[in-house]
Amino acid sequence: MRTTVIVCSIALLMTLAAPASAASSREIVVEVTSIVAAKRPASERGEAPVELDPRLGPFSKNLTSLFAYDSYTFLSKDRAVVQFSDATVFGLPEHFSIEIAPQQLGRDGSDMIEMLVTLFREVPRGKGGQGRATPERDVILRTKIRLKNGGTVLLGGPPIRAGVLVLALSARG
């Protein structure tokens, strides 16, 4: 009898827990860290160590082992709560912006967040005009990814004035 009660309680707890976790997965927290990676001029390169902005602590190992730049500087960090039916745009330096549209979490029981990521660059049209026309956006990158819940993916490459833009995109459901 006691065993039956325990088994039933566990079953009940499990059924109660299931909808709770489904409800909490209607939104995710997205964090975008903007980094500028740069090379020193060859004349200054020498033996100098890689310069790492201390604010990049969590990403330092990844940056230095994956890339060959001489310096990594923190530019900004933005965070947003995004609904699964929605998309959020993060403004980035120099006319870039990134849109994150989470699609689903935990398909097939996995712990992966599925999302559509689009990197835009605003292009002023009609140079010399007074910019009355709405600026258009070029889609520099559009990618569909499945990221481990709580994980980070690095996106980068677009040249900006100080070097190359690198973004650390993290998501947690």
Add this chain to the structure above:
Amino acid sequence: MRRPCRFERYLTAFADGELPERLKRKVEAHVERCEACASELDSIRASDRILKSHGAPAVSNDRWAQFRNELKLGLDDVDRDSRRVARVREARPVYAPVRRRAYAVAAACVVALFVILSVGPLGIGPWHGETAAASNECIVDSIESLAAGYTPMFFSSQDPEMTVIWVFSEEVEGGIRGEGPGAK
């Protein structure tokens, strides 16, 4: 989080002092009351400081040359026998120019191969053994660029576990033209 403000497009020129006087005054006044533009301007000026302290931006030519060479080898494999599964090594670039038609089909194959290798034929299970609870596992299902002059690729490494999605820009690649597979 914010949406781009319509004044943002003038900020770079404003920071450089390149705007005509009237527009300059408009932007100046706008920045006074727009927090988004003020912080954007700060970041442009921060970029400028970095630029001044490090000189002209460049990328590691060796790195790009190696990256592109490995890509070419991968694509050649696919060209030779699209059924043969190319081995995925650590930090191997696995995508191809979307714009360059010559590579487009091969690229699709590489991506398909990568996805198969990544998630297995049934789309289940991680692509490289056990993963820690807080791993950075990431599967790239699709990747493209719709803008001229940009070529997206991705690669994954196991230690540290990280997926990198990289957009090559002709602007940056200029330095290694003549070495890479796209060389003319």
